[in-house]
Amino acid sequence: MSLNFKDGRSDLKRDSLMAEEQALPPSYSVQPPRQEAPEDLSARLARLDLRSSVKNGMNVSADQCTAHLKLLEAFNQLREDIGQIPGLFGIEDPIFENPETPDTHQHVQSPQALAKVRVAEKRWSVYVARAVARFEKWYSTCVPATMGGAPCNRLTGNQFCTVKGLDRVAYHGLPIKQLTLPDQLPPLDVLMVWHSYMLNPRCFFEDCFRYGKLDFFATALPWTAIDPYIDIVTFEFKPSVQAVENFETSTGLCWSNLNDGMEKTFSCPRCLSTISVPWTQGSLWTIANEMTPGNGFADGDFLAHCRVCDTKITHDYLRVLKFKADVQAFMSPSDTPLPGTLLNKDGQPGKLTVLGSPPESFFPNSLLNAGLSHRFLLLLDNPNVSMSDVRSIWEQGLTDKNLVHKAKGVRTRLLPKERLSIRRMMSRYWFNSSPFALDLAGAVIRQGSFVEKMHNIDWLHSPALKSTMERLVQKYQRFFTLMAENPGKVAVPTLDVDLAWHTHQLNPLEYYSYSDKMCYGKYIDHDDKIEETALSDAFTWTSKAYADKYGEPYSECTCWYCEAIRESHTSKLDRFFKPNKVQALEKLHGVEVPSDPLNSPHISAHNAVRDPESEAKQRVKAAELDKAYHKACAKAKKKGKPEPRRDDYFYYYAWGYPMYMPLYYPYGVPVVGGGGFYPADPCMVNTGAGSYGACAAGTCGGMAAAGGACGGGSGGCGGGCGGGGGCGGGGGCGGGGGGCGGGGGC
Structure with missing residues (x-):
């Protein structure tokens, strides 16, 4: 699809957006007037008006918040159920010779309660890791790469540096109707990951922009499709039979997370042979009152060896391989920019001031073009390389005046925005080997x-x-x-x-x-x-x-x-x-x-x-x-x-x-x-x-680098395409303008 854009926004007056109702809202402690007969509390949950309704310029309604609460309760029920399944994923309940009765008058931690909590949390963490893999499959097979309803390729570096109007590209997506239909709903665990992904707005936008999926960015979570299938008493998610069939046919996965295989399969990065590893292995509660990390794919100490070429594979090595693949993709004809290099500190693609002169956020790609890519590709051929080694190469590149001059074409002094672009780009790889801008498993856990x-x-x-x-x-x-x-x-x-x-x-x-x-x-x-x-x-x-x-x-x-x-x-x-x-x-x-x-x-x-x-x-x-x-x-x-x-x-x-x-x-x-x-x-x-x-x-x-905001107005790096955002500060549920971290600075 052609990438020629015009600003299609309507000019709305700021005053109308910031209008405040004169009457103060009632306190949470104030109860509504008594009715003649008490209302059925559950029945209220089945009578929600979830149609789009804009009030004071904002499309958020009380009923949408109620529907959201119902979905959150469904997530909570799922979490409780998974954590309490005995022996799930081979993680057994701890066995004690003398079962104890909880005593909340003792000012000490109950060893048995602690053990049960840790075991339940470990089961849930493995389940979430599997859910993220299932979401990735659904994302690649069921979410089309389209913009405005037409096929759209991945963004190229040449387009980013030469096409005018990309700063308004977000407005050119159209909702994907198919994803809003009840019979096209994914399972609850996949919905949960989608939900957490959207709650990192800049990361979500960056990925949709980079992968050519801007229609997905324009698609809201389909409340009208989801809400009727959440039981108003038990809050169990009960989709249609057709939804189950459609998901299983399109993805090749089972509807239930627990019915999928107990092993993670991927290709060896060196010889391309198939490797299968358990999702979790060796993780159990010990008599020392601690949980052993385990060495499965969803464990902290993941370790696998290729039986063909004996390559040692760890989480850190998978992150290095992600970086290597992204460098190769940028240097190849596909010309795909590195993640974290597309949005400026305000969370939007930067405007082109001079045609062909890239915005500051693009700086890491310019360094690769200037010759730094050769150093990386030589380094990354070593199977023992780590992400710390990758960071060292960036540090060397930033102190090489000839390289920086070649990348910038002008003075060699680095601008704050260019330094920020390096930090933001690196945050896409620390603790994250997925194709997404953030570790979605961690995002789901934090949302818990x-x-x-x-x-x-x-x-x-x-x-x-x-x-x-x-x-x-x-x-x-x-x-x-x-x-x-x-x-x-x-x-x-x-x-x-x-x-x-x-x-x-x-x-x-x-x-x-x-x-x-x-x-x-x-x-x-x-x-x-x-x-x-x-x-x-x-x-x-x-x-x-x-x-x-x-x-x-x-x-x-x-x-x-x-x-x-x-x-x-x-x-x-x-x-x-x-x-x-x-x-x-x-x-x-x-x-x-x-x-x-x-x-x-x-x-x-x-x-x-x-x-x-x-x-x-x-x-x-x-x-x-x-x-x-x-x-x-x-x-x-x-x-x-x-x-x-x-x-x-x-x-x-x-x-x-x-x-x-x-x-x-x-x-x-x-x-x-x-x-x-x-x-x-x-x-x-x-x-x-x-x-x-x-x-x-x-x-x-x-x-x-971890995801918080950094400094007043420049934003940060991780959580939302810079952690920073908003009007001059780091935005977010804390990401802000002053100091490292904070809230929703504008």
């Missing part, structure tokens, strides 16, 4: 925290479901306006806001259009890797900015953490200069507001990751919160109100078993899994100089 919290809050069974959904949609619109008006800041959502935000992102083209118009050409990302203390700092700013602008508390929760955050940005002068804010806080404490941090709509931290280099920062953050908490206690005591409770220990229920925690920090990383459970730990990064996954020397540092 949000899914579980939606289950715990249980809005689906609330009598105030409708008003709750309407309120959180309006609150999300305010949140987005806050980002648009504070382009250099970091905004982090609460769980209620995040539900609406996620729902919006599941209509990718509409979300792209809304972000583009609200933020003047910026595509706000939803970064799903943010260092946990940076997440809390950004949440503090968001809470203050929201309360100052709207005169209402941001987090409608009275747990110790939320009280400490509010206290940190509350002044005695507020009573004189911000009386509405003070009255709103008094009202919050005057009604029945949740105080349980596990069941409250406060900070959304499913994207939190831990960095061993940030231990000192974590201690400082804990001390700051402790100080603010004691101030909140003193204020409550002075007013004769109960102090916000903060136990010295806490029990977090994972997989139905109590997990002891010395103290619960809502912004922290979940404690369920660990590095040995997954091919790559989805909740841990290491930004130390020279460590695996860190930035190439001279390009950055910190969270950029």
Whole structure:
């Protein structure tokens, strides 16, 4: 298809997009008026209006959020079921001589509960790895490479550097009607991966652009097809017989993940012979109270040998091979640019200022053209090469002035945007050997925290479901306006806001259009890797900015953490200069507001990751919160109100078993899994100089290579085609403008 583009957007006034309703939305604690007869709570879930409805320029409705909650509950039920199947994938239940009774009064971790949790999590991690492989097959066979309904080849470097109008290419996709039909729905595990993929907007857009699948980008998750097949009582996903037949015929896979083979098959990269390896092998719970990593394909210590040429294959080697294949594809007639080199810091293809002169994001490809590709191809012939070796070659190339001059054609000094392009490109390979811009298995695992919290809050069974959904949609619109008006800041959502935000992102083209118009050409990302203390700092700013602008508390929760955050940005002068804010806080404490941090709509931290280099920062953050908490206690005591409770220990229920925690920090990383459970730990990064996954020397540092935002306005590298995004900051559920990580900076 021809790649000649014009901007087809209609010129909508910014004021109409940012209009706010005059009346304040009702509190979550306010119940709807009593009816003569109580409504059947389940029956409400079958009467959803899921037609497209634009209000105040935003296509997100309360019923769409409800449908999303139903799908999340289906995911939660699937996760619970898989984790509890005895012996699944050969992962046996731990055996104890003396079964114990959980005692939540003992301030120690129950070894038996810990063992059961770890075993269940390991089964789930293997299931998710298989689901990602199944999604990849469905993506390649059922998602056509089309744009505007016509066949479209992969993007070439020549097109990217010479065709005008590519900065508006997102608007030229048309929804794929076939994917919106009930009989074409994939299984629930494949839907789950598709869902998590869309919740990384820039990565999703980049892949659709690069692979010529822009019609897929224009296709929203088909609520009208999915929702009728989710049981309103059990939340089981029950598709049509025709959907099962169509999926199995088109992909060659079984409908059920568990009915597919127990081995992963692929070709040896050196001799092309077929290799079959178990999905998991040797992973079990030991008497030392730890899970052995295992050496199967879905395990952390994956290791296989080709029986023909004896090539040793590991996860790291597969990542190297992905990079090698991409370099060869760019240097061949197919001319496919490297991933991570197509979108600028604003999340869009850069405009061509001079015909034939590529945007800064294209810089890594220019270095390859200048001669760096020869060094890589010589290096990559060695079967013992690692991704750290690949990083070393990039570092050498960046310090070679002759090479840089040849690549740029002008001065040899590297621009910040060019350094960013190296970081962003490398993030597509660290911990990721898939053809996608991110590790989808890790994305699904991180989303699991949000899914579980939606289950715990249980809005689906609330009598105030409708008003709750309407309120959180309006609150999300305010949140987005806050980002648009504070382009250099970091905004982090609460769980209620995040539900609406996620729902919006599941209509990718509409979300792209809304972000583009609200933020003047910026595509706000939803970064799903943010260092946990940076997440809390950004949440503090968001809470203050929201309360100052709207005169209402941001987090409608009275747990110790939320009280400490509010206290940190509350002044005695507020009573004189911000009386509405003070009255709103008094009202919050005057009604029945949740105080349980596990069941409250406060900070959304499913994207939190831990960095061993940030231990000192974590201690400082804990001390700051402790100080603010004691101030909140003193204020409550002075007013004769109960102090916000903060136990010295806490029990977090994972997989139905109590997990002891010395103290619960809502912004922290979940404690369920660990590095040995997954091919790559989805909740841990290491930004130390020279460590695996860190930035190439001279390009950055910190969270950029792992997926967080990096620095104020330049964005980051990983999670969303740069982790950074939005109007000058790193966007995302934390990805932001200031520092390494953060929220939805605009």
